[in-house]
Amino acid sequence: MLENFSFRTIVEYLPLFGQGLITTVWLSALSFAGALTVGIVLAAMNLQRGWLFRVPAKAYIDAVRATPLLAQLYFLYFGLPRLGLVLPELVVGIIALSLNSGAYVAEIIRAGILSIPRGQVEAGVASGMTYVQRIRLVILPQAFKVTIPPLLGQAIVLVKDSALLSLISVSELTRAGQLLASDRFMPAEGFLTIAAFYLLLYYCLKGLAALSGRWLGLQPARSST
């Protein structure tokens, strides 16, 4: 069985995989930055007491969570041009991933913020902090600590979801695997190789999350004095 497995072809196609990998990395990074932005805005809207912001945010989050990413992607890619808005496929892909992942990020951030004890808010209020100062200085730094693990999970999902962009002919990693599979009729080589690269990305993300935790000074101080 293994004698049919062509390592040589994989090596031959490595430059293509390399390009695909690089595209997957930067478009995922951009999309995740977009998702964080969308998520923070939605979470902020969703935490308001008045319905004016809360209801649209909830409706958006429900709509995104209830529908397949593929349907959302196809709507943006095929549907928007019919409505008069033509965007390059890469831009459509990044927008789709940002908008989709943003809904999940919003719920992660909301849960993180709600996990901060009421007393923390009161301490901020009592020292004369404004709403924005309380969020920035007291709530968010603590919420980040509890949200980093679920955000990492969401980042991993986003990287894997970016494979769907191969369906709108973005030359990312999965697209490279498809090309090898169809050019040489070697699906085993093609898709196993991209799987290995996705695994590599997964470990990179885990490492990054651990590092970011340290940069933010979130290592729990346990040593007693």
Add this chain to the structure above:
Amino acid sequence: MIEFRGVNKWFGALNVLKDITLSVEPREVVVVCGPSGSGKSTLIRCINGLEAIKDGDLLVDSQRLGDPATNMTQLRTEIGFVFQSFNLYPHKTALENVTLAPIHVRKIPRAEAEKAGRELLAKVGLADKVNAYPAQLSGGQQQRVAIARSLGMRPKIMLFDEPTSALDPEMISEVLDVMVAVAEEGMTMMVVTHEMGFARKVAQRVVFMDAGAIVESGNPNEFFSHPKTDRSRAFLSKILRH
């Protein structure tokens, strides 16, 4: 400095503050005591607007709460508040806890705020803990950091909401000592506590509350030795029995 005029507050149908009229003069120390649920925490939480009042007037530093002309965030910088559960920022060191609001709210330059912060921590006996995180400190130490944090804003008024109730007995005195020192410097204080030693030592007045109303108020020695009402006698006999 603080003036309640016929203040009422409800939680739903529950009248938690009943027609409160009380005035606290500058440099005066007032101890508020009473059974649990009597409204004493709510009373002092109204002073910095952590709770809103329903009707009546509440004037703090000559400004009327709830008046559109009163800048609440500004007024709160003049009022220190010490919580029963400390509420220190767990992601900040002791020094950062003390300097956070001075730097960001009072806009004091960082170096200056840190110098003042170190002095305050030294004053509450924690010069060696400036870089410790709250989780590394005992309850008594945390509460002293919390007091230093409030003093860091150079407030005109300090409010204490059962500051020693969450502490182990051997840590109570270290916190009370700091509070006595603050009182002796002439701070206007309202303290919700059952610590009679503290009340006798520094308070000019004890206010006894029950079921949302002020039942009795007077000089601490007089109040603790000769309570005038049945309700206060019953209460004192309970807390004094052991």
